[in-house]
Amino acid sequence: MIEGCTGQKLADFMGRDKAQINRLIKELVSQELIVKEENENDKRSQFLVLSATGREIMQMFKTIEKRVFSQMVGDISAEKIDTFIEVTQKLKSNLA
Template sequence: MELSEALFSLLHSVRNNISQQVKISDIDLSLMHLKSLKMISMIDECTGQKITEFMGRDKAQVNRLIKELVNQELVIKTDNVNDGRSQILSLSARGNECIKKFKIIENQVTSKMAKDIAPEDIENFIRLAKIFKMNLMK
């Protein structure tokens, strides 16, 4: 198996496992919505622009996504005091609940995936994944 096939296969399996777990949970959101909520929870002073850059998605698509999350009362927009042209995004109480449930699902899937693998092998995988990513960003 080539590296590209191994990576694609792994990513596909992880995504499918997470997707299946989300479907059987009481979270009624797409993986894209959940990924966005997770980013908002992780990025300091998160803005639509930061999500656009992180996800590598079209600005209009991200704006529609944010609008949906605000309409579903999962995300709160507040004026950015440092930049009057943007708004800071944060999770509402309901958004935080969704992320807590999603993190449990992610942890279950990654625990299942890493079963019977030595901690040093996992550390090496993480190290290599970071190198792969950095090489692609050059």
């Protein structure tokens, strides 16, 4: 999660146009997955916060993600997983 999440922070984080993010936010609000809360420090922006339904869905997602990850790496040694992580981090840093 992004602490003190605003539409602008989300746009910056995702590398997307603010108009695209605003359409997404509008849809998530209409589905009651997030709510907007007043930003006391900046009246021009609002914080985006998961609703109770949004938190439930995130918890279900995390549970499923753990199950899929365990299945995916089930027969791979911890040493090989560590090597894989090191290599992929190096690949990523080479692109930066």
